Amino acid sequence: SHAPGVEPGPLKQLMEFPSDDLELLHLDKECNTLEPPLPEEEEYQRYSTTYTPHNSERQRERQRGLVKQTFELDEVAAAERQEDQDDAKRRSVSIDETPRGSWASSIFDLKNSSPDALLPTVLEQTAAEDMDHRNTEARQQGRHNDLLGLFPPPDEDEAVERCSLPEVPKEHCGQRIMVKCLSLKFEIEIEPIFGTLALYDIKEKKKISENFYFDLNSDQMKGLLKPHTPHVAISTLARSAIFSITYPSPDIFLVIKVLKNSHVQSYFVPLQHKEKLEKLRLQAEQSCTRLGRFRMPFAWTAIHLLNIVSSVGGLDRSDPDSDSGHGTWNERKKKGFERMSIGDDMCNFATFRPATLTVTNFFKQEGDRLSDEDLYKYLADMRRPSSVLRRLRPVTAQLKIDISPAPDLPHYCLSPELLHVKPYPDPRVRPTKEVLEFPARQVYTPHTTYRNLLYVYPQSLNFSSRQGSVRNIAVKVQFMAGEDPSQALAVIFGKSSCAEFMKEAYSPVIYHNKSPEFYEEMKMKIPANLTDNHHLLFTFYHISCQTKQNTPLETPVGYTWIPLMQHGRLRTGSFSLPVSVEKPPASYSVLTPDVSLPGMKWVDNHKGVFSVEVKAASSVHTQDPHLDKFFTLVYVLEEYSFPFRLKDVIITEANMEGELKASMAALRGAVLDTCVRFLHQLLNKLIQLIVYPPVIAGQIVNLGRAAFEAMALLVNQIHKNLEGNQDQHGRNNLLASYIHYCFRLPTAEPTLPPNGESPGLTYATLSRATARPSSLHLSRSKSISNSNPDLASTPVSPDEEVQRIMGSKGIDRSHSWVNSAYAPGGSRSVLRRNPNSSCELKQANDRSCNRMSAFLDSVALFSVPPRQIAKKLLHEELALQWVVSTSTVREAALQQAWFFFQLMTKSMTHHLFLTSKLDVPRRQRFPDRFVDDIAALVCAISADIVSRYHKDVELVERLNSSLAFFLNDLLSLMDRGFVFNLIRSYYKQIANKLHTAQNPSSLNALRMDFTRIVCSHEHYVILNLPCSILSPPASPSPSTSSTTSQSSAFSSMVQDQGVATMFELSVPFRQQHFLSGLLLSELSLILDPDGEGVFFLHKKAISAVHSLLCSHDADPRYRDPQVRAHMAQLYLPLIPIVMETLHQLYDFSGQQNNMNSGSTISQSVAMAIAGSPLQHAKANPFALPTAGRQSSSLSAECSRTLLVCFLWVLKNADAALLERWVSDLSVLQINRLLDLLHLCVSCFEYKGKKTLERINSLTFKKSQDMKARLEEAILGTIGARQEMVRRHRERSPYGSQENVRWKKNVTHWRTNADRVDKTKAEVEQESVVDGNLATEASLIVLDTLEIIVKTVVASELKESVLGGVLRVLLHSMAGNQSALFLQHCFNTQRALVFKFPEMLFEEDTELCADLCLRLLRHCSSSVGSVRSHASASLYLLMRQNFEIGNNFARVKMQVTMSLSSLVGTSQNFNEEHLRRSLKTILTYAEEDLELRDTPFPEQVQDLVFNLHMILTDTVKMKEHQHDPEMLIDLMYRIAKGYQNSPDLRLTWLQNMAGKHSERGNHAEAAHCLVHSAALVAEYLNMLEDCRYLPIGCVTFQNISSNVLEESAVSDDVLSPEEEGICAGKYFSESGLVGLLEQAAASFNMAGMYEAINEVYKILLPIHEANRDFKKLATVHGKLQDAFNKVYNQRMFGTYFRVGFYGCRFGDLDEQEFVYKEPSITKLAEISHRLEEFYSEKFGDEVVEIIKDSSPVDKNKLDPNKAYLQITYVEPYFDTYELKERITYFDKNYNLRTFMYCTPFTLDGRAHGDLHEQYKRKTILTTSHAFPYIKTRINVIHKEEIILVPIEVAIEDMQKKTQELAFATNQDPADSKMLQMVLQGCVGTTVNQGPLEVAQVFLADIPDDPKLFRHHNKLRLCFKDFAKRCEDALRKNKALIGPDQKEYHRELERNYHKLKEALGPLINRKIPQLYRTVPAPTLNSYSRSSFRKVDC
Secondary structure (H helix, E strand, C coil): CCCCCCCCCCCHHHHCCCHHHCCEEEECCCCCECCCCCCCCCCCCCCCCCCCCCCHHHHHHHCCCCCCCCEHHHHHHHHHHHHHHHCCCCCCCCCCCCCCCCHHHHHHHHHHCCCCCCCCCCCCCCCHHHHHHHHHHHHHCCCCCCHHHCCCCCCHHHCCCCCCCCCCCCCCCCEEEEEEEEEEEECCCCCCEEEEEEEEECCCCEECECCEEECCCCHHHHHHCHHHCCCCCHHHHCCEEEEEECCCCCCEEEEEEEEECCCCCCCCCCCCCHHHHHHHHHHHHHHHHHHCCCCEEEEEEEEEHHHHHHHCCCCCCCCCCCHHHCCCHHHHHHHHHHCCCCCCCCCCCCCCCCEEEEEEEEEECCCCCCCHHHHHHHHHHHHCCCHHHHCCCEEEEEEEEEEEECCCCCCCEECCCCCEECCCCCCCCCCEEECCECCCCCCCCCCCCCCEEEEEEEEEECCCCCCCCCCCEEEEEEEECCCCHHHECCCEECCCCCCCEECEEECCCECCCCCCECCCCEEEECCCCCCCCCEEEEEEEEECCCCCCCCCCEEEEEEEEEECEECCEECCEEEEEECECCCCCCCHHHCCCCCCCCCCCECCCCCEEEEEEEEEEECCCCCCHHHHHHHHHHHHHHHCCCCEEECCEEECHHHHHHHHHHHHHHHHHCCHHHHHHCHHHHHHHHHHHHHCCCEECCEECCCHHHHHHHHHHHHHHHHHHCCCCECCCCCEHHHHHHHHHHCCCCCCCCCCCCCCCCCCCCEEEECCCCCCCCCCCCCCCCCCCCCCHHHCCCCCCHHHHHHHHHHHCHHHHHCCCCCCCCCCCCHHHCCCCCCCCCCCCCCHHHHCCCHHHHHHHHHHCCCCCCCCCCCCCHHHHHHHHHHHCCHHHHHHHHHCHHHHHHHHHHHHHHHHHHCCCCCCCHHHCCCHHHHHHHHHHHHHHHHHHHHHCCCCHHHHHHHHHHHHHHHHHHHHHCCHHHHHHHHHHHHHHHHHHHCCCCCHHHHHHHHHHHHHHHHCCCCHHHHCCCCCCCCCCCCCCCCHHHCCCCCCCCCCCCCCHHHHHHCCCCHHHHHHCHHHHHHHHHHHHHHCCCCCCCHHHHHHHHHHHHHHHHHHHHCHHHCCHHHHHHHHHCCCCHHHHHHHHHHHCCCHHHHCCCCCCCCCCCHHHHHHHHCCCCCCCCCCCCCCCCHHHHHCCCCHHHHHHHHHHHHHHHHHCCHHHHHHHHCCCCHHHHHHHHHHHHHHHHHCCCCCHHHHHHCCCCHHHHHHHHHHHHHHHHHCCCHHHHHHHHHHHHHHHHCCCCCCCCCCCCCCCCCHHHCCCCCHHHHHHHHHHHHHHHHHHHHHHHHHHHHHHHHHHCCCCHHHHHHHHHHHHHHHHHCCCEHHHHHHHHHHHHHHHHHCHHHHHHHCHHHHHHHHHHHHHHHCCCCHHHHHHHHHHHHHHHHHHHHHHCCCHHHHHHHHHHHHHHHHHCCCCCHHHHHHHHHHHHHHHHHCCCCCCCCHHHHHHHHHHHHHHHHHHHHHHHHCCCCHHHHHHHHHHHHHHCCCCHHHHHHHHHHHHHHHHHHCCHHHHHHHHHHHHHHHHHHHHHHCCCCCCCCHHHHHCCCCHHHHHHCCCCCCCCCCCCCCCCCCCCCCHHHHHHHHHHHHHHHHHHCCHHHHHHHHHHHHHHHHHCCCHHHHHHHHHHHHHHHHHCCCCCCCCEEEEEEEECHHHHHHCCCEEEEEECCCCCHHHHHHHHHHHHHHHHCCCCEEEECCCCCCCHHHCCCCCEEEEEEEEEECCCHHHHHHCCCCCHHHCCEEEEEEEEEECCCCCCCCCHHHCEEEEEEEEEEEEECCCCCEEEEEEEEEEEECHHHHHHHHHHHHHHHHHHHHHCCCCCHHHHHHHHHHHHCCCCCCCHHHHHHHHHCCCCCCHHHHHHHHHHHHHHHHHHHHHHHHHHHHHHHCCHHHHHHHHHHHHHHHHHHHHHHHHHHCCCHHHCCCCCCCCCCCCCCCCCCCCCC
16 A cells, blocks of 8 residues: 655655664673773664663653743742842832822823834734735744643553663672771781781681682781792782672671781780790791791681671761762662662661771681681670670780772772673782672672683591691692693682792791691682693692701601592582592592592591582583583584483483473472573574474484573563563563573574684674664764684694793683683583593594584584584474473463563564565565464464463563564564554454453553553554545445535535545454554543543553654654654544543643732722622533533543643644545534643643742552552552552662562652752742643644634635634633733734624624733733733724724723723733833824824724723722721722723622621622622613613612712713613613622621612512512521521621821821721720831831820921821710611611720819819711722711710719619529629719719718719619619519528628718709799699709
């Protein structure tokens, strides 16, 4: 289906699969020593997502250099921060003196301000097409290419296709510490001393390192030994060593042993004896000269390493040398992993503070206590001081030593073989030695460097039965190549200050001891190729100390030896050897000393008297019988050296096959550690046996099956036992790295170049289909060669070889993968018969002069003797064996299927390379039977997956991903149609099972993982044939989207069959684009709302698509837009899929951080302002249809990812194609698409830097992940793979292999602790990225809207769609958008309004209102360019409205309302910016030539000035936002200013209602609503005369007398019929009802139940007229509730008078207000509140509270201060009023007069005696009655009444009498209260009590006749008082119990006393007040009657 000829160009690479899709790399082994050479490395490039995760680092790389987008949100935040810094307390000036409507000032301000830049094209007349074209071009400039580069990278938890490259095999290395020996001094320095260091683990009782020897003697001391060491090698002068510790533990000691030279016992002589010392010095010198080559044990000490690490402080100390004191988190985590198995946190030798120690506690080394056992005892005692150490003799000495963590790349370092480790700048510098570690437990790492060392430890000798002088014994050890003394090889490493290699080594001498112990270690470098003649020879000498005549220095006293090779195996272990007295006879070396040779004399009757241990550290000798046997047999086969003796068996051609198969089967018995060490050789040999079946006796022996079994079991065993060493797919790293780096197909023909040189041995790696196409001339692969020059030519004889190796350190130095050098095949595992021995077996020597080189040829270069003809192909054989395998082998192969799959893949690739078949057509590359085997294998494995998925979860997960990786690889190797069929067969098997499965979601998950892995192919795009055109289906059946013509919005267009199929998962689509078809079908199934899509499946499917799109975006091959359009075609069906899931998506519009949050006016009020009902049911006017949204089943994270993928397709798809598709959609579908775009805008809205600083980048995902994990666990689908991935991830930061013994149970769950707070730069960068993402997402939405508009133009049904388009556009303007986007957005909006003006001005008022609001909001933006565009848009809007109807009342109205709304709601609103925009609009109007002669410019000017005015007021509002009273006053004033504009007045009244509700002032809120209702009623009344509606304000009088101010009586009242007036939804009957309902609700909350009745009185007639009985029932129910509550205890407000004095208050100066405060507010509270508020405003020093309530004299005040006078006031009623105000409610409602009293005396004091106490009553009248629409009201009238002392007394007495009356008549009676009042009235002790008052005022008749009436009144008061006392006593008597009788009698006594005293005073009348009235004559009797006369 490819196009026949491809035009060269960007599309070419989309069509053609590059030929160099495969790449074989020869990666030469890295070598860490200098000796083998190394060419440079180069990079290679990969495109598959398998190895290049889209991780955050890579994402950050791509995000470099982003342009920072400008966001108003950030600008404002920055400005605020700036202000906070400048925060000099700004004075808030009160309301301006200029009256509102002072046009002059306003116009003057505006005219003098400067406008923003005008947009040049605004006033031009342009055709719509040109405008669109210009806009589109502008939008495409500077766009960000890869959308997904801005989005967070895909979740790595889901990345099943991710593979880490296995680590290159390398030698193991533990934690390294460096020890430097600085000085060693003894008290008496008379002879040289030598030190050794080694590590011991006392828990394991093991020496865990080889010895390090150092020599710190002075030159003078060294001079003494000069004759014995003529040549000193620099390598023996090392003083610092690097120790490696794999298993750190608290039980490790660094043991220091000191040896000295002479046997002089000198160190215990006191220093004072000078002559003695001199003598000793002489002795020592002589001794050195004579015995220079011998040493003797002298002293020892040990350092407990734990103390160094812990005391010098690990990570917890601040450490100058470690990074940042604590090491990074990863380092710490890494440490944690390294010490997992210790259980002791303190042991971390990788990071600690370096320490310099001075050790002084040395102990003398006792000659009979040299063994390791003794040492372990002493060390254990060192940890807990015990008596054992006290018994040791101390030695006075001082050792200075430095211990520190070793640097990563130390300079001047020698390996244990003395090779120079890189970097080694100068060979003449004193080196540091790497000390070989003997790990305490196994370390599972294959050998990768050549090492062949032997360690010999003589332990003890028993010569007690030996006759003669044998007391001072030394053992000499030699490594012999033959029996001649000259054949001693110089392979023994020198110690300190001597030659590098020696031919012999001596043990230290223990003087005067016949059975000495030794603690010597002798290290040898043994030849690679050992023969039977190589042996160790031990010679025992007696050393004579005294220089006697003809006594030789050393006398040989015994001999013994160890032959090193036996039956082809190296002999190691502990030996107890007999010692011969004489020299051994000839040919002794082939036999062991145990054999009794005739005529030899043995010490102690041939008993074992000499114990010695031999250990090997070798990559040549396996030291395991099973492995040795297998390798030996393979070797025999290769050499064809039959017959061959192996222990007791003679191997012949007849039994060879059986033996070999048996040895392969026996491999499972080998020790795992050894198997791992020799893993590469083992696998190589098994593969070789498969590929080249051996020919034995002319027959081909097929070992394929046996080898396959052995391999399967070996691989399985390694997996089972090394569980921790696996990657996330369960692949063992050792095996993976073997396949990746070491495996290569054995080739048939020897590849030796003609000159016979062997080329370098290299790693052959195959990168998984990850090469680059040759078309991209990228650098070629890594190639490092390191052939060993020393082994270049083939040696001729063994001796010559040994010589060469010795002479040049040949093999050792290569450290290379001499694939043979350490291969434990061949060489030494063959019994090499000595030519002299009379053995009849065939001599191996004939064939190969040198086993070693034969081994090199045959193994490393896979050259094979010509006999082997049969050759099989590994992949074919593997496939066959696997298909036919059964039972355990099949199970083992399934367990590790990945291994065999990878092996096959690599084998296939090598095969294609080696046979040059890469150019052959794919179908002919492999034979049919192999293809059939593969098909059968895939089929069988698919069946296994299906049948076992719920039983063996872990296995099936591994199997599933292995199969997917295998098929992914096959896509690069085999015919792709064939591979697609394999995929299809897998799909079928899963699909069949899905119907019957109990747990389909886990099968789905498997299939999803499978699809994702297959799709991660690097040529995925090309595999999908992106350029092929979908052929329409053969039968022209109509596509689903247009079954009938009506359903299509644009029936005028011809149905485009092809386009429809491109956007559906149609059959043609899935045939053409096979893989993307699979992926999208999976997604669509999983997202199907009726399907079983569980949360974690959603995440899986969406993440798969996201990850693929990410890889396309990051791929340099797909940069070209044309190519991208073709790529997007593969994903077109994603658009309808996402449209289908619209209702499942998370609703982001809810979480929008609204501009109004925390604003000055509540959300509901803002909505009211915008003109929507107060109950904001639909707070977001464009929220998606709510019905379907309830079930949002996708998490926020999934929805976001899905939407970003959706936008990616829209961005990259071909616009023309999208147009054709949209034109086929029905209106319903288009609306759905618009809803989706709407959601996208909310989803990607910019959060702002502040939010980013707050959000932890993880929080958003964490909760989602937990949900998914929980679900997985519940559904049982979590599976082992994820578990393992997770476990692996927890460790990943520190590399998967720290070769520690892995523990299954240790899984580090990462805690949240690793969230480090982000740095400022990171937050900055994050906000840049976030801003770019938001901008790009919004621009894509804008592009799509333009496409929709374009297609809609042609159709009839555009109204509904255009409204939707505009809604999305408005919604995008409403969010936080970048300046860049807004410019394009305004362009589109202008074009839209230009093309469809009627849409705004004729149909939908809401749209117009919203548009005005949005434009105005952006007119006040702080970003200049945004303002310019917004002003232009607003101007054009007015202009267009004007052109349609010759005025623009609607826009005028909406803009004015919008401004009020904006000012009321937005807190970061800047009036300065808005002023500039208004000026800009004015400028446009002035410059608009076309309309210059119309009324338009003038109308614009009017509007602008009005807006400016509102603005000025609202600015003040902003200033006072924290002063609630002032704020409400301002709002009140603004509302008053709108007296003639009912809609706006209503808006502001509602603003106030909202403000009051917020502060809990419900009564005031209710009144605002009553006023609103009255206003509406007034206008409704003007509109129509409706009998049941209220007749304007008058009807509301009963609720409040204040309402009348709403009457529309002024001249300029607009008629409600005028367009745009009373347009809001409240100016209707239902609006009125709503307002009244709310008022009632607020009254209810305020507890003013009586008022509710009045409200409902107005409401009931309306409901009655409408016959709305349901509502009537509700209303009556509410009334019943209200009336029931009337009797509850209620508290209404408390009132205070507040006076302001001082010019600081601006126009509040000298104003007095009555404040209404919540009930029971104390004076102190309000006083404190106001004082605090104004102090904050003006400063603490400035504000002063005037403490009394006397009148204030302004002249006495400090002009620089602000004074407040606060007084408590009470409502005041005249007597007539009291008749009507009966209830508590009456006395607290409609209050206009208040009173407060001030006591004073004439001389200025406040209080005096009774006769001089005056009182001033002040009565205040306010401008409106409380409660009102605000909480403070101006005082407009003040009246003062002064009471003389007697009047004061009268008031007091009346009050007392009232109290008594109240207490007496209280119901129910309260005796306590009664007694209290009584006590106060009749108690004798009461000071200034009633009696005193009577005595002062009633004793004498006053002189002033004016006071007569007062005197009389007081007298009557007392009469009343006495009467009330009597009543009260009577009542009390009735109430008290017997216990209070006495108390009552006392009260009565007091009362009688009082009555007696008062009697004469009460009864004295003033005669002048009474005059005689003449009796009428009619009267029969005469009577004098007095009448009160006025005086």
